[in-house]
Amino acid sequence: MPTLRIALAQVNPTVGDLTGNAGIVRSTTRAARDAGARLVVFPEMMLTGYPVEDLVFRQSFVAASRAALERLAADLDGDGLGDTPVAVGFLDADGPPAVNSPTDPSAGARNALAVLHRGRVVARYFKHHLPNYGVFDEDRYFVPGNTLVVVRIDGIDVALTICEDMWQVGGPFAAARRAGVGLVLTVNGSPFELHKDDTRLALVRRRAAEADATIAYLNMVGGQDELVFDGDSMIVAPGGEVLARAPQLAEHLLIHDLDLPLGLLPPPPSTPALAAHSKAELVGDEMGIERVHVSDPHPALPATPLQGGLAGRLSDEAEVWNALVLGLGDYVRKNGFRQVALGLSGGIDSSVVAAIAVDAIGPDAVIGVSMPSQHSSAHSREDAAELAKRTGLEYRVHEIQPMVDTFLTGMSLSGLALENLQARVRGVILMSISNQEGPLVLTTGNKSELAVGYSTLYGDSVGGFNPLKDVPKTLVWKLARWRNDEALRTGEEPPIPERSIEKPPSAELRPGQLDSDSLPDYDELDSMLLSYVDGDQGRADLVAAGHEPEVVDRVLHLVDLAEYKRRQSAPGTKISIKAFGRDRRLPITNRWRETG
Numbered sequence: 001m002p003t004l005r006i007a008l009a010q011v012n013p014t015v016g017d018l019t020g021n022a023g024i025v026r027s028t029t030r031a032a033r034d035a036g037a038r039l040v041v042f043p044e045m046m047l048t049g050y051p052v053e054d055l056v057f058r059q060s061f062v063a064a065s066r067a068a069l070e071r072l073a074a075d076l077d078g079d080g081l082g083d084t085p086v087a088v089g090f091l092d093a094d095g096p097p098a099v100n101s102p103t104d105p106s107a108g109a110r111n112a113l114a115v116l117h118r119g120r121v122v123a124r125y126f127k128h129h130l131p132n133y134g135v136f137d138e139d140r141y142f143v144p145g146n147t148l149v150v151v152r153i154d155g156i157d158v159a160l161t162i163c164e165d166m167w168q169v170g171g172p173f174a175a176a177r178r179a180g181v182g183l184v185l186t187v188n189g190s191p192f193e194l195h196k197d198d199t200r201l202a203l204v205r206r207r208a209a210e211a212d213a214t215i216a217y218l219n220m221v222g223g224q225d226e227l228v229f230d231g232d233s234m235i236v237a238p239g240g241e242v243l244a245r246a247p248q249l250a251e252h253l254l255i256h257d258l259d260l261p262l263g264l265l266p267p268p269p270s271t272p273a274l275a276a277h278s279k280a281e282l283v284g285d286e287m288g289i290e291r292v293h294v295s296d297p298h299p300a301l302p303a304t305p306l307q308g309g310l311a312g313r314l315s316d317e318a319e320v321w322n323a324l325v326l327g328l329g330d331y332v333r334k335n336g337f338r339q340v341a342l343g344l345s346g347g348i349d350s351s352v353v354a355a356i357a358v359d360a361i362g363p364d365a366v367i368g369v370s371m372p373s374q375h376s377s378a379h380s381r382e383d384a385a386e387l388a389k390r391t392g393l394e395y396r397v398h399e400i401q402p403m404v405d406t407f408l409t410g411m412s413l414s415g416l417a418l419e420n421l422q423a424r425v426r427g428v429i430l431m432s433i434s435n436q437e438g439p440l441v442l443t444t445g446n447k448s449e450l451a452v453g454y455s456t457l458y459g460d461s462v463g464g465f466n467p468l469k470d471v472p473k474t475l476v477w478k479l480a481r482w483r484n485d486e487a488l489r490t491g492e493e494p495p496i497p498e499r500s501i502e503k504p505p506s507a508e509l510r511p512g513q514l515d516s517d518s519l520p521d522y523d524e525l526d527s528m529l530l531s532y533v534d535g536d537q538g539r540a541d542l543v544a545a546g547h548e549p550e551v552v553d554r555v556l557h558l559v560d561l562a563e564y565k566r567r568q569s570a571p572g573t574k575i576s577i578k579a580f581g582r583d584r585r586l587p588i589t590n591r592w593r594e595t596g
């Protein structure tokens with residue numbers, strides 16, 4: 001059997017940066033070619049970044065993507081790399097975008113994968129299955145393709161597929177079996193969720209069996225607003241054996257020699273799709289097969305076989321921590337910030353956010369501000385200072401009492417209004433630092449607090465990004481312990497003071513205030529939220545699961561009421577199956593209540 005040296009480029013494109021992304025393709029192709037690769041593969045929508053959302057509706061952007069692809073083909077050739085086939089995702093169109101009522105349902109914007117060779121675009125595949133659930137809206141943007149594209153590279157038949165194609169039964173993988181290919185490429189923009197790596201591996205194995213072919217699964221890496229792409233690319237044999245696997249949440253060039261069967265001689269002809277193009281997806285048996293010849297069997301086989309290796313797997317806490325670090329780091333870098341600022345209360349949430357920020361962009365780029373009031377305990381000040389000392393971040397102190405008192409000379413406030421004023425003065429201080437010096441303000445509310453609205457609007461909820469937005473409080477504690485243990489393991493000082501982990505949570509907006517005055521114990525709260533928010537279960541399910549009916553009623557009421565706060569909350573990295581935001585869309589004005 002001939003050997004194909006394949007390179008899977010697990011790289012980090014930026015949405016909208018066509019020139020920069022093309023630059024990544026050129027430099028990575030050079031590195032792969034220098035290592036002897038005969039096929040170099042890049043992720044879904046590599047040239048444009050992913051997801052591009054409503055940029056699809058801009059004709060100028062679509063035209064720029066198409067032009068960038070042609071230019072990239074020419075540039076690779078000019079770089080002396082034209083002989084190496086390169087598969088690269090991009091935004092294509094063969095008609096106007098399909099908004100609301102398309103005039104022609106068989107043409108429009110396409111989520112596409114091209115093969116470039118000798119200065120030309122030699123093949124184009126259009127994504128067949130369009131995801132339209134969770135964070136995905138691809139039915140809004142794209143028209144599905146109905147033809148599997150098979151390229152013959154070095155005499156080996158290779159089928160092209162894109163992300164969601166792998167998540168559905170039938171379709172391109174059934175067509176690939178019919179086409180008798182040796183290898184299926186699947187290029188992805190698949191966002192991180194805890195435990196999704198196991199789901200993907202099982203799926204890749206199932207599709208390898210369905211296609212009776214080796215699968216080269218490539219996922220991008222990096223943060224894009226709320227999403228983090230976690231890489232974890234892999235190559236799986238038809239029998240399910242994992243031949244090579246790239247690291248999670250890191251850039252990597254996975255190069256591996258694959259022994260694959262030669263395609264039939266003469267090659268079978270292309271066959272048209274059985275049905276006309278339509279918005280509806282065709283099953284595999286109905287898909288057309290387009291065959292493109294790229295190169296004949298390669299005479300010079302690699303001297304010594306190259307194995308991509310099997311990268312070690314991360315623990316659950318390490319996965320989440322690294323995803324949060326990458327999500328924040330890329331948000332900061334890709335949006336042009338040089339620093340972040342956050343309020344340090346000495347509590348667990350701000351301590352964990354500070355440690356994530358230090359890991360993401362370094363201590364010199366993190367400003368931690370202690371803003372004590374008359375209700376702040378001595379330990380909250382000491383613990384904030386201790387965290388700053390341990391992490392090396394820039395530490396500042398702004399006493400808020402004089403500002404609160406000055407405000408009260410102009411307006412008389414009491415009770416909740418006075419309590420919230422303190423959080424709002426802190427928000428004003430942080431936004432003033434941002435306006436004056438430029439750092440991005442981080443807000444620190446965890447998923448449990450966001451769920452029940454336990455934050456002050458325009459107070460501690462101010463900020464441009466929230467690393468803990470999708471992290472329940474009980475997981476915040478686990479992450480803190482994991483990060484400290486990790487430091488001990490590597491001989492560093494644990495970043496988070498032990499007392500910040502151990503103390504009972506408190507907003508310290510009035511004397512002796514504790515979270516437990518207003519909320520159930522966090523173990524119980526998180527268990528209820530997992531059912532109600534992530535699982536969309538109703539009151540009866542929660543009561544049947546053993547929660548007290550009165551507590552269920554109170555929590556569900558709080559969650560329902562806080563929709564308005566969540567709708568105007570900062571974005572934050574998604575780590576769960578259902579993150580607040582696009583994954584969970586509820587009306588604010590809503591009289592439906594779960595009742596007993």
Ligand SMILES: Nc1ncnc2c1ncn2[C@@H]1O[C@H](COP(=O)(O)OP(=O)(O)OC[C@H]2O[C@@H]([n+]3cccc(C(=O)O)c3)[C@H](O)[C@@H]2O)[C@@H](O)[C@H]1O
Pocket residue numbers: 416419420423449453454455456457458459460506507509518564588
């Ligand atoms: N449907 C709706 N659409 C749009 N806006 C709506 C609204 N309903 C109320 N509002 C507005 O929202 C205001 C109430 O919200 P807000 O001003 O935030 O005040 P509120 O939610 O009443 O109070 C904040 C709560 O969060 C707690 N807290 C504060 C700070 C930190 C922490 C912590 O530990 O993390 C906890 C604090 O102890 C208190 O229980 C109303 O005065 C009204 O203006």
Ligand SMILES: Nc1ncnc2c1ncn2[C@@H]1O[C@H](COP(=O)(O)OP(=O)(O)OP(=O)(O)O)[C@@H](O)[C@H]1O
Pocket residue numbers: 342343344345346347348349350351369370371372373376380426444445449460505506507508
């Ligand atoms: N004394 C303070 N100094 C600086 N920032 C503060 C202070 N108190 C609150 N904050 C900011 O407001 C956020 C809300 O914190 P608060 O203490 O009210 O409740 P929390 O949700 O338990 O957070 P944490 O665990 O960080 O204390 C904090 O994470 C912090 O960013």
Ligand SMILES: NC(=O)CC[C@H](N)C(=O)O
Pocket residue numbers: 044131136162163164165167188189190191
């Ligand atoms: N880009 C896509 O098509 C992603 C959809 C797919 N279900 C995933 O999450 O991996």
